[in-house]
Amino acid sequence: MEVRVEEISALTKKITVTLPAEIVQPKLDEAYEKLRKDIKIKGFRKGKVPRTIIVKTYKPQVEAEVGEKLVQDTYFDAIEKEGVDPVVHPEISSVTYTDDGAFTYVANVDTKPQFELGDYKGIEVEKPPVTVSEEEVETELKAMQKNMAVLQSVNDRVIAEGDVVVIDFQGFHKGNPIKQVKNEDYSVDVGSGRMGREFEEKLVGMGKDEEGTHSVTFPEKHANPILAGKEVEFRIKVKDIKERVLAPLDDDFAKDVNKSFGTLEDLKNSIRERCLREKEQAAEGAFTDRIMQKILEGHEFEVPNRLVAFEIDQMIKQTEQTLMKNGISLEVAGLNREDLAKQHLDMATKRVRGDFILKKIAEVEGIKVNDEDLERGFKRIGDQYSMTVEKVKEFFQSRDDLLPFMNELLNEKILHFLRDQAVIVAAPAEPPAQEA
Numbered sequence: 036m037e038v039r040v041e042e043i044s045a046l047t048k049k050i051t052v053t054l055p056a057e058i059v060q061p062k063l064d065e066a067y068e069k070l071r072k073d074i075k076i077k078g079f080r081k082g083k084v085p086r087t088i089i090v091k092t093y094k095p096q097v098e099a100e101v102g103e104k105l106v107q108d109t110y111f112d113a114i115e116k117e118g119v120d121p122v123v124h125p126e127i128s129s130v131t132y133t134d135d136g137a138f139t140y141v142a143n144v145d146t147k148p149q150f151e152l153g154d155y156k157g158i159e160v161e162k163p164p165v166t167v168s169e170e171e172v173e174t175e176l177k178a179m180q181k182n183m184a185v186l187q188s189v190n191d192r193v194i195a196e197g198d199v200v201v202i203d204f205q206g207f208h209k210g211n212p213i214k215q216v217k218n219e220d221y222s223v224d225v226g227s228g229r230m231g232r233e234f235e236e237k238l239v240g241m242g243k244d245e246e247g248t249h250s251v252t253f254p255e256k257h258a259n260p261i262l263a264g265k266e267v268e269f270r271i272k273v274k275d276i277k278e279r280v281l282a283p284l285d286d287d288f289a290k291d292v293n294k295s296f297g298t299l300e301d302l303k304n305s306i307r308e309r310c311l312r313e314k315e316q317a318a319e320g321a322f323t324d325r326i327m328q329k330i331l332e333g334h335e336f337e338v339p340n341r342l343v344a345f346e347i348d349q350m351i352k353q354t355e356q357t358l359m360k361n362g363i364s365l366e367v368a369g370l371n372r373e374d375l376a377k378q379h380l381d382m383a384t385k386r387v388r389g390d391f392i393l394k395k396i397a398e399v400e401g402i403k404v405n406d407e408d409l410e411r412g413f414k415r416i417g418d419q420y421s422m423t424v425e426k427v428k429e430f431f432q433s434r435d436d437l438l439p440f441m442n443e444l445l446n447e448k449i450l451h452f453l454r455d456q457a458v459i460v461a462a463p464a465e466p467p468a469q470e471a
Contacts, residue, residue: 038113046339048144050125052113054105056136062105066097102130106140114144122147123341145339152395153333156456160325165318167310175306176284179292184279193242194276196226200238201275207268215261215363220274234269246272260358260368319454326453327389338387346383351375393449402452404444412444 037053067089076084076092090097106127114121125142132138186199194200200223206216225235237249250268257263282288289302296302351372358368365371397403413427420427431437 050142054138059138150336159458162459165314186277199277203272350379
């Protein structure tokens with residue numbers, strides 16, 4: 036086997052592998068002989084088809100199958116021989132059988148970037164203290180009261196904020212109906228903002244069975260790409276108006292929420308604990324993000340383009356899945372992969388660079404995923420989806436499924452190490468209210 040390595044860029048190598056005829060021809064002979072035993076061709080008995088006929092009929096198929104097998108059998112030996120350390124599967128091209136019976140292929144390989152670790156211990160990061168105010172508890176309590184309220188139809192008044200109304204609507208843009216912006220018997224919680232503040236405000240004052248037309252201008256960065264930046268005319272019919280009948284906030288209300296609560300104070304304590312837990316999780320995430328941002332600022336190096344492209348592709352797929360939940364494609368949303376790829380390039384590059392930094396820190400610090408970490412990870416998934424650990428393990432039987440999970444656990448372990456090593460500094464004092 037002859038291996039030639041050319042440097043295409045700092046991180047990409049072109050590896051040309053040539054296998055001599057004495058290796059290639061026996062593989063071809065074996066493939067043709069296997070075919071001879073299995074195929075049937077009119078005019079010949081099974082197993083007696085001449086080699087020339089088989090070659091003439093099946094040459095492209097045989098050479099493709101043998102070529103794929105030769106690449107699989109020799110690629111890893113070739114990169115090991117040349118000391119190449121790839122970070123992603125190779126791009127195989129120029130697969131050729133030469134006139135002298137040899138076989139040649141080219142593998143474009145992205146390699147691991149070489150860089151010196153900068154500062155990653157003792158990073159100074161702000162982490163404001165987490166507290167839950169009584170006002171926040173009251174707000175959560177009132178939200179519960181609102182969600183548990185009985186809805187009662189009213190016929191003697193018009194829509195007011197806080198009502199739940201049932202409507203039919205159709206959206207038009209420049210006089211043309213938008214088929215994705217249409218619904219019947221649709222419930223709108225007026226004042227919640229879920230349908231957009233402007234849309235909901237224009238429902239206020241309408242009566243039952245009333246029909247109306249309202250124009251709403253949506254911002255350029257609206258969450259729904261079909262509506263973003265458009266002035267949409269909505270033709271609306273009000274079919275029902277329902278008001279909330281709120282239960283008093285007392286011990287009985289607490290028991291209705293959950294029988295385990297004996298008093299309203301028990302419910303408030305539960306809300307306080309949940310809010311604190313959620314805030315602490317959010318604060319921990321923000322703290323980790325600040326650490327990584329500071330580490331990234333101290334590490335500038337080139338990363339493999341194909342890894343960045345893969346990361347971008349994953350981000351676009353996530354966008355597609357989000358849209359598909361609403362029955363919308365990228366095209367319908369006015370988006371295309373090229374523009375999305377440009378938008379995601381910077382973030383994808385940072386993610387790939389961050390992953391290389393984390394792995395190098397793990398290497399230096401000897402951080403590894405052990406059996407205990409795996410068991411904890413399996414248990415966490417089991418708790419999340421109400422499954423036994425044994426059932427969870429069934430989903431990770433193959434190496435291809437287990438490796439990404441182990442990578443996730445390793446990154447979590449490295450980030451935990453970085454949080455422990457960080458130095459928490461006080462957040463700058465907020466400016467006086469007038470200046471703010």
